[in-house]
Amino acid sequence: MWTTNERQEFAACLAAMTSYRKECQKAILKMHKQGLRTDDQLAKLNEAINNNANLFEYMAERGPESFGPENANMFPKINIHFDDQDLNQLDACLHSAARDWTSLGDAERGEVYSPVIAALHKYVQPNEEVLVPGSGLCRLAVEIAQSGFIAEANESSFVMLVMAFISMFSDGAQFLIFPFVHQISGLDKFEDSLISAVFPDLSSSLADPGLSLDPPSLIESSRLVLKAGKFEGVYANVSEKFGAIVTCFFIDVISDVQNTIINLHKLLKDGGIWINIGPIVNHNQSVGFFSPLTLEDIDRMARNAGFDIIEQSRIDTSYSQNPKTHVKTRYSTQFSVYRK
Amino acid sequence: MWTTNERQEFAACLAAMTSYRKECQKAILKMHKQGLRTDDQLAKLNEAINNNANLFEYMAERGPESFGPENANMFPKINIHFDDQDLNQLDACLHSAARDWTSLGDAERGEVYSPVIAALHKYVQPNEEVLVPGSGLCRLAVEIAQSGFIAEANESSFVMLVMAFISMFSDGAQFLIFPFVHQISGLDKFEDSLISAVFPDLSSSLADPGLSLDPPSLIESSRLVLKAGKFEGVYANVSEKFGAIVTCFFIDVISDVQNTIINLHKLLKDGGIWINIGPIVNHNQSVGFFSPLTLEDIDRMARNAGFDIIEQSRIDTSYSQNPKTHVKTRYSTQFSVYRK
Numbered sequence: 158m159w160t161t162n163e164r165q166e167f168a169a170c171l172a173a174m175t176s177y178r179k180e181c182q183k184a185i186l187k188m189h190k191q192g193l194r195t196d197d198q199l200a201k202l203n204e205a206i207n208n209n210a211n212l213f214e215y216m217a218e219r220g221p222e223s224f225g226p227e228n229a230n231m232f233p234k235i236n237i238h239f240d241d242q243d244l245n246q247l248d249a250c251l252h253s254a255a256r257d258w259t260s261l262g263d264a265e266r267g268e269v270y271s272p273v274i275a276a277l278h279k280y281v282q283p284n285e286e287v288l289v290p291g292s293g294l295c296r297l298a299v300e301i302a303q304s305g306f307i308a309e310a311n312e313s314s315f316v317m318l319v320m321a322f323i324s325m326f327s328d329g330a331q332f333l334i335f336p337f338v339h340q341i342s343g344l345d346k347f348e349d350s351l352i353s354a355v356f357p358d359l360s361s362s363l364a365d366p367g368l369s370l371d372p373p374s375l376i377e378s379s380r381l382v383l384k385a386g387k388f389e390g391v392y393a394n395v396s397e398k399f400g401a402i403v404t405c406f407f408i409d410v411i412s413d414v415q416n417t418i419i420n421l422h423k424l425l426k427d428g429g430i431w432i433n434i435g436p437i438v439n440h441n442q443s444v445g446f447f448s449p450l451t452l453e454d455i456d457r458m459a460r461n462a463g464f465d466i467i468e469q470s471r472i473d474t475s476y477s478q479n480p481k482t483h484v485k486t487r488y489s490t491q492f493s494v495y496r497k
Numbered sequence: 498m499w500t501t502n503e504r505q506e507f508a509a510c511l512a513a514m515t516s517y518r519k520e521c522q523k524a525i526l527k528m529h530k531q532g533l534r535t536d537d538q539l540a541k542l543n544e545a546i547n548n549n550a551n552l553f554e555y556m557a558e559r560g561p562e563s564f565g566p567e568n569a570n571m572f573p574k575i576n577i578h579f580d581d582q583d584l585n586q587l588d589a590c591l592h593s594a595a596r597d598w599t600s601l602g603d604a605e606r607g608e609v610y611s612p613v614i615a616a617l618h619k620y621v622q623p624n625e626e627v628l629v630p631g632s633g634l635c636r637l638a639v640e641i642a643q644s645g646f647i648a649e650a651n652e653s654s655f656v657m658l659v660m661a662f663i664s665m666f667s668d669g670a671q672f673l674i675f676p677f678v679h680q681i682s683g684l685d686k687f688e689d690s691l692i693s694a695v696f697p698d699l700s701s702s703l704a705d706p707g708l709s710l711d712p713p714s715l716i717e718s719s720r721l722v723l724k725a726g727k728f729e730g731v732y733a734n735v736s737e738k739f740g741a742i743v744t745c746f747f748i749d750v751i752s753d754v755q756n757t758i759i760n761l762h763k764l765l766k767d768g769g770i771w772i773n774i775g776p777i778v779n780h781n782q783s784v785g786f787f788s789p790l791t792l793e794d795i796d797r798m799a800r801n802a803g804f805d806i807i808e809q810s811r812i813d814t815s816y817s818q819n820p821k822t823h824v825k826t827r828y829s830t831q832f833s834v835y836r837k
Contacts, residue, residue: 193794342776342777342778342790343776343777343778343828343829344777344791344792345791345792345793346791346792346793347791347793347794349791350791436682436683436823436824437682437683437684438682438683438824450682451684451685451686451687451689451690452684452685452686452823453685453686453687454533454687471823483776483792483811483828483829483830483831484776484778484826484827484828484829485826485827485829486824486825486826486827487824487825487826487827488683488823488824489683489823489824489825490823491823
């Protein structure tokens with residue numbers, strides 16, 4: 158199941174997690190020498206880092222076993238090199254954690270996840286299977302399952318998978334995280350980078366605000382299914398299985414959009430619903446000197462694949478940014494419902 | 498004056514300019530094969546590319562002589578390799594051209610340049626020398642000169658320097674440019690990438706709306722002085738020369754902010770004014786895992802260097818984006834006036 162490359166890649170992630178504390182302390186020492194921060198500021202920064210490090214070390218310890226006991230020892234543990242990209246992945250992880258599993262993400266989840274769940278209730282029968290490719294930290298999939306559907310979450314990034322595992326199965330373990338400590342650009346003052354939140358926060362469901370989220374029991378009862386691996390591979394031999402598919406900021410990161418849409422169509426039952434939300438900003442670097450896709454192109458590809466467009470609107474939202482920054486990016490995303 | 502490295506770097510720029518048309522045509526052919534665009538769309542794209550290419554080829558032809566006749570033949574012309582980064586510089590150039598020298602930039606120039614010129618009139622005597630480091634395509638420096646001061650524009654990027662030269666001394670030559678043709682992310686439809694504008698447009702001055710801009714006569718009369726080269730080097734042996742310095746989105750791109758601020762202080766006469774505007778988003782990649790500077794830090798460094806803060810406010814603006822995009826970044830920039 159795991160290639161040698163994948164095992165190396167994940168081992169580098171684990172090494173970055175266990176080295177996060179030391180790497181940050183080196184950077185803090187450098188700041189101290191430069192005299193850029195007061196002792197009080199450095200102490201606060203140190204505390205923030207130590208809290209984030211507690212989470213990452215917990216992740217590194219539990220990560221391998223989160224893929225099943227048979228996988229716990231297959232990742233190399235010595236002579237593993239990690240680079241800045243691995244550290245940047247940890248930064249991205251903190252942002253995703255804030256968005257999906259802390260109170261800092263309440264507004265963004267309300268803007269984006271609520272309309273998705275409302276559309277599922279409008280167009281899809283209860284107890285239908287709903288696929289969420291690019292599920293990240295799985296909050297949307299958990300909400301969908303909690304809301305009365307059977308949610309299947311698919312994610313390929315190791316570090317996201319481990320973080321999702323921690324957020325959902327931590328047996329009550331909670332962490333104080335400082336998600337914006339590495340990005341203080343556009344801030345008035347240093348202290349604005351030290352916003353913290355409790356992770357994970359399972360205190361209430363968007364779909365059913367009176368209810369606490371309970372991922373372990375959703376998995377126990379097979380209402381939430383987790384599938385690790387690349388979308389194209391995992392679903393290559395599956396067809397006409399799902400009543401709905403939800404892609405949320407997912408089309409923006411894949412390289413072959415046309416074939417992915419054809420694949421989504423194949424995976425849906427007749428009459429099944431594809432809900433897409435995102436700004437169509439292609440983050441994939443391999444697209445060359447011209448960015449190839451517009452919202453109109455997605456619609457055309459969907460029609461060519463056999464979809465009808467049954468609903469479209471715009472949803473204004475941000476994506477995981479420090480609430481105190483003076484550099485604000487707003488996405489006027491397209492919210493589309495297509496029917497097979 | 499020019500190092501071998503600098504000559505190689507500029508030669509690569511020139512090669513990218515002369516190859517732009519062919520590189521884009523290759524990309525268009527690929528799109529044609531993929532069937533992603535209609536023949537009509539490809540024809541429109543081709544026309545846009547050809548117009549941009551006309552400008553770049555004109556730049557490549559005039560570029561070397563823009564540094565003086567003695568420099569015209571010192572750049573290598575054969576076996577020159579350029580890469581994607583050189584092509585991306587051309588894309589950045591088109592954006593800057595739109596912002597500084599076309600009607601597409603009217604709103605942004607009104608938001609940012611107008612308050613700068615108003616503050617100069619408030620705090621600085623007419624005919625004083627005003628330095629503009631990181632002057633880019635020099636529009637702000639030209640407006641400052643036109644407005645009654647003596648403006649000295651300093652820029653280190655070759656491609657910006659050549660573009661500034663073309664915009665100011667083109668002997669009436671004008672180009673139709675399509676500045677957003679390479680960035681169609683977040684757009685509804687392909688056609689939204691084909692916004693065009695006449696470059697350069699010298700039809701009116703911000704500081705004096707009744708007046709057309711006339712850079713050649715400003716230079717002729719020594720009211721506008723252009724200094725090519727890196728800021729630290731060019732001004733190493735200059736002190737107490739300027740009545741004012743204006744840094745506009747400049748602090749955001751330099752690596753050693755502290756020493757730059759000390760240098761600004763040294764360059765000003767007693768009582769001289771430093772005007773800074775920008776979001777303090779550090780784009781410099783060498784800053785490491787923690788972004789070191791906030792707005793508060795700039796103020797502290799300014800005070801340590803000997804400046805008094807005499808005025809601060811916020812200016813909301815964007816920076817050179819396609820007006821039709823659904824991904825909008827707004828900068829709530831700090832506008833500060835410091836006195837030596």
